[in-house]
Amino acid sequence: MTDTKPAAPRAGLSKARAAKNAVELVMNIIFFVCGIASVLCVAAITFYMIISGTPAIKEIGLWNFLFGTEWAPTASDPKFGILPMILTSIVGTMGAILIGVPLGLFTAVFICYLTPKKLGKLLVSAVELLAGIPSVIFGLVGMIVLSPFIANVFKIPSGATLLTSMLVLAVMILPTIVSVTITSLKAVPQEYYDGSLALGATPVTSIFKMNIRAAKSGIITGIVLGVGRAIGETMAIIMVSGNVPNMPNLFKSVRFLTTGIVSEMSYSAGLHRQSLFSIGLVLFIFIFIINLILNTILKKGAKDR
Amino acid sequence: MTVNTAARSQVLIQKEPDSLTRSRIRPFDLLMQGLSVLAGTITLFIVIGLLGYILVKGLPQVSWEFLSTKPSALNGTYGILPNIINTLYIIVLTLLIAAPLGVGGAIYLNEYARRGRLTRVIEFTTEALSGIPSIIYGLFGMMLFNNYLGLGYSILSGCLTLSIMVLPTIIRTTQEALRTVPVGYREGAAGLGASKWHMIRTILIPCCKNGIITSLILSIGRIVGESAALIFTAGIATNLPVNIFTHMKTSGATFAVQLYQYADQGRNEVSFAIAAILVIIVLAINLATRLIGEHQKAEDR
Amino acid sequence: MDKITASHLNFYYGNTKALKDVNLPIKEHRVTAFIGPSGCGKSTFLRTLNRMNDLIEGTRVEGTVLLDGEDIYGPKVEVTALRKKVGMVFQRPNPFPMSIYDNIAYGPRLHGIHKKQELDTIVENSLKGAALFEEVKDRLKKSALSLSGGQQQRLCIARALAVEPDVLLMDEPTAALDPISTQKIEELILELKRHYTVAIVTHNMQQAARVSDFTAFFLVGEMVEYGETSQIFNNPVDKRTADYIGGRFG
Numbered sequence: 042m043t044d045t046k047p048a049a050p051r052a053g054l055s056k057a058r059a060a061k062n063a064v065e066l067v068m069n070i071i072f073f074v075c076g077i078a079s080v081l082c083v084a085a086i087t088f089y090m091i092i093s094g095t096p097a098i099k100e101i102g103l104w105n106f107l108f109g110t111e112w113a114p115t116a117s118d119p120k121f122g123i124l125p126m127i128l129t130s131i132v133g134t135m136g137a138i139l140i141g142v143p144l145g146l147f148t149a150v151f152i153c154y155l156t157p158k159k160l161g162k163l164l165v166s167a168v169e170l171l172a173g174i175p176s177v178i179f180g181l182v183g184m185i186v187l188s189p190f191i192a193n194v195f196k197i198p199s200g201a202t203l204l205t206s207m208l209v210l211a212v213m214i215l216p217t218i219v220s221v222t223i224t225s226l227k228a229v230p231q232e233y234y235d236g237s238l239a240l241g242a243t244p245v246t247s248i249f250k251m252n253i254r255a256a257k258s259g260i261i262t263g264i265v266l267g268v269g270r271a272i273g274e275t276m277a278i279i280m281v282s283g284n285v286p287n288m289p290n291l292f293k294s295v296r297f298l299t300t301g302i303v304s305e306m307s308y309s310a311g312l313h314r315q316s317l318f319s320i321g322l323v324l325f326i327f328i329f330i331i332n333l334i335l336n337t338i339l340k341k342g343a344k345d346r
Numbered sequence: 347m348t349v350n351t352a353a354r355s356q357v358l359i360q361k362e363p364d365s366l367t368r369s370r371i372r373p374f375d376l377l378m379q380g381l382s383v384l385a386g387t388i389t390l391f392i393v394i395g396l397l398g399y400i401l402v403k404g405l406p407q408v409s410w411e412f413l414s415t416k417p418s419a420l421n422g423t424y425g426i427l428p429n430i431i432n433t434l435y436i437i438v439l440t441l442l443i444a445a446p447l448g449v450g451g452a453i454y455l456n457e458y459a460r461r462g463r464l465t466r467v468i469e470f471t472t473e474a475l476s477g478i479p480s481i482i483y484g485l486f487g488m489m490l491f492n493n494y495l496g497l498g499y500s501i502l503s504g505c506l507t508l509s510i511m512v513l514p515t516i517i518r519t520t521q522e523a524l525r526t527v528p529v530g531y532r533e534g535a536a537g538l539g540a541s542k543w544h545m546i547r548t549i550l551i552p553c554c555k556n557g558i559i560t561s562l563i564l565s566i567g568r569i570v571g572e573s574a575a576l577i578f579t580a581g582i583a584t585n586l587p588v589n590i591f592t593h594m595k596t597s598g599a600t601f602a603v604q605l606y607q608y609a610d611q612g613r614n615e616v617s618f619a620i621a622a623i624l625v626i627i628v629l630a631i632n633l634a635t636r637l638i639g640e641h642q643k644a645e646d647r
Numbered sequence: 648m649d650k651i652t653a654s655h656l657n658f659y660y661g662n663t664k665a666l667k668d669v670n671l672p673i674k675e676h677r678v679t680a681f682i683g684p685s686g687c688g689k690s691t692f693l694r695t696l697n698r699m700n701d702l703i704e705g706t707r708v709e710g711t712v713l714l715d716g717e718d719i720y721g722p723k724v725e726v727t728a729l730r731k732k733v734g735m736v737f738q739r740p741n742p743f744p745m746s747i748y749d750n751i752a753y754g755p756r757l758h759g760i761h762k763k764q765e766l767d768t769i770v771e772n773s774l775k776g777a778a779l780f781e782e783v784k785d786r787l788k789k790s791a792l793s794l795s796g797g798q799q800q801r802l803c804i805a806r807a808l809a810v811e812p813d814v815l816l817m818d819e820p821t822a823a824l825d826p827i828s829t830q831k832i833e834e835l836i837l838e839l840k841r842h843y844t845v846a847i848v849t850h851n852m853q854q855a856a857r858v859s860d861f862t863a864f865f866l867v868g869e870m871v872e873y874g875e876t877s878q879i880f881n882n883p884v885d886k887r888t889a890d891y892i893g894g895r896f897g
Contacts, residue, residue, distance in 0.1 A: 075450025147385030175571025273479020
């Protein structure tokens with residue numbers, strides 16, 4: 042590989058030096074292997090997702106699989122339509138973004154500008170803690186606290202609904218949104234803020250019309266990261282979504298792409314099992330697209346600066 | 347230069363007769379400020395409420411017996427000793443695999459590789475790895491390690507899967523630490539005729555030890571909280587190890603996986619007990635990274 | 648006629664007294680320059696005139712600053728109304744990260760103007776007022792950051808003009824610019840005084856001599872001498888002024 046720099050050999054090497062150079066060379070190779078480990082892993086994951094995801098799609102037919110509205114893999118006349126899951130994942134993610142982004146954005150503004158430093162620091166620690174809480178805990182509390190609450194408020198028999206899932210997801214993406222927004226708000230030059238004040242703007246107006254605008258690309262990055270996290274989340278929402286493959290409806294039980302895989306993997310076999318891997322492939326493609334978007338934004342951001 | 351001075355436009359002056367003391371109610375400001383305070387309060391309330399609820403509900407269930415026995419269907423008792431052992435086992439084994447790989451990768455990126463297409467690809471894929479959801483890791487691990495390599499539902503298979511998952515965390519955190527090592531240190535070592543590997547071993551790694559430890563602690567956090575990737579790879583068994591080495595070939599559930607199992611079965615009080623333990627671990631991890639950060643700051647001074 | 652009158656003005660950063668009993672008039676439709684070595688308080692004084700110092704924590708003001716006879720540090724003063732009347736141009740050009748048009752329209756929009764036609768008029772007039780219109784009229788929608796440094800500074804002047812101030816404060820407006828851009832800004836300042844009252848801080852004494860009608864010399868927080876520019880430069884009364892000016896020229 043041209044990217045490694047092997048130790049240059051010199052004439053008249055003593056034995057010790059030769060040994061030393063051999064060590065250098067070996068270490069070079071070892072570090073190189075470590076370096077490309079991520080590349081190999083991504084390649085392997087992509088390879089396996091495609092290999093295992095395509096057979097079922099071939100058998101079911103791409104159109105029937107993606108746009109079929111009925112999921113009944115164990116019926117005598119099995120149906121493998123995942124449109125309800127795709128739409129639920131998209132709508133659920135959008136809902137989480139619609140709730141989580143404003144909450145996170147305003148929280149970040151509150152932390153950065155509108156609160157004494159000590160309370161701000163406390164809030165930052167709180168948000169960091171939230172980022173470390175495992176998915177299953179969100180699911181558990183969602184199931185025990187939020188679901189009954191939703192059932193009560195909206196007078197529906199079961200609180201395991203799309204709305205409940207959205208709320209749980211919104212809380213889960215909150216730390217991402219808050220911390221990315223804080224970072225990008227802190228990077229906004231003071232001169233913009235001063236310039237805005239000098240034109241007769243109030244501090245609050247300057248924050249919202251100038252600083253947030255200037256931090257836009259960072260905030261969008263945070264939103265895209267949040268989308269990625271929400272669309273891939275599994276264990277939290279499997280406990281609160283009710284797990285019925287309905288078309289998305291705020292007050293009904295639904296099934297996401299992710300929960301669709303987990304809920305049936307343990308007892309599936311044959312085409313049914315293969316189709317679960319195909320769902321995985323669809324999810325993987327979603328994530329891949331999100332990654333591409335993210336990469337484009339980051340590149341553009343780097344160029345603007 | 348010709349200066350084309352227009353007369354002052356009077357649009358604004360007509361609209362807003364000027365007075366320095368004219369006080370005004372600003373609905374936009376009030377609304378935005380109100381929303382910010384509200385959002386901050388909600389966020390704080392969510393965190394405190396969540397943690398408080400779990401601790402209050404879960405801690406009373408945690409007893410010595412709970413921690414030191416295995417579940418017994420016969421007696422109808424629950425114990426999480428197997429989960430404690432499995433979790434520790436998985437942490438250690440995963441880090442044994444991932445830490446050298448991740449630290450090595452970071453060193454390669456910062457010290458060996460020239461900036462170019464390859465480093466861009468490595469950085470892009472590292473970024474991509476951190477964006478892949480657990481469930482995909484679970485599927486991948488199941489296919490590659492359980493099925494193709496024939497490891498079956500086993501702790502080893504789970505560890506291999508998690509190693510890939512925590513790789514980006516270790517690479518990124520170590521890279522950040524490497525960047526803070528002054529170039530002068532490297533040049534100084536080179537000036538003394540030290541070989542590159544010698545320099546890395548004796549200067550870089552010691553300088554970055556806080557960063558590396560932080561990356562490992564963060565990885566522990568990720569491992570402890572992981573469930574979706576482990577259900578498909580390490581499985582859900584709750585056996586006590588017979589032999590410390592062969593244990594890795596058997597299936598075993600961690601805390602988080604076990605929590606889900608109990609929640610799925612409707613054993614909520616047990617779930618909350620485990621949740622409380624998880625929350626305490628998360629708090630400890632948070633505290634640890636913070637202490638290391640402060641320690642590092644003190645060292646830098 | 649005095650547009651602004653500062654009397655017995657003291658300014659503190661924490662316990663440090665940065666301005667000591669400053670008494671100074673700023674004449675309407677004239678250019679007043681503040682000169683002195685760095686750290687002498689000239690910028691601090693300038694920033695007391697539109698209360699930009701309020702932003703810095705732990706600062707305190709004593710004394711009065713009258714604008715058209717009204718004390719700007721009075722209890723009921725709305726700082727935003729003050730800053731609308733007393734505009735400011737900073738040392739480093741600080742165009743906002745948006746289009747040229749939006750930069751100019753930012754201020755008027757703040758103050759409640761949203762009709763496109765009115766905004767168009769203001770943008771055009773302001774750009775003309777800052778002698779920038781001809782250079783940018785075809786690319787008003789382009790990012791302001793694409794302009795050269797000198798153009799950016801004139802954009803900032805245009806932006807300040809767009810809220811129709813009476814007074815324009817300039818804090819070393821050419822410090823970051825090349826000589827040709829500096830010359831353009833200086834010519835502009837001479838034009839501006841027909842409609843505005845201008846106060847300018849400068850570290851460059853030739854610049855003060857070229858553009859100002861009155862000059863105030865500051866030294867370690869004290870306003871040492873104030874007078875017509877020609878008098879300050881040719882017959883300074885205070886020995887310290889003479890030393891400073893002589894030292895710089897000699």
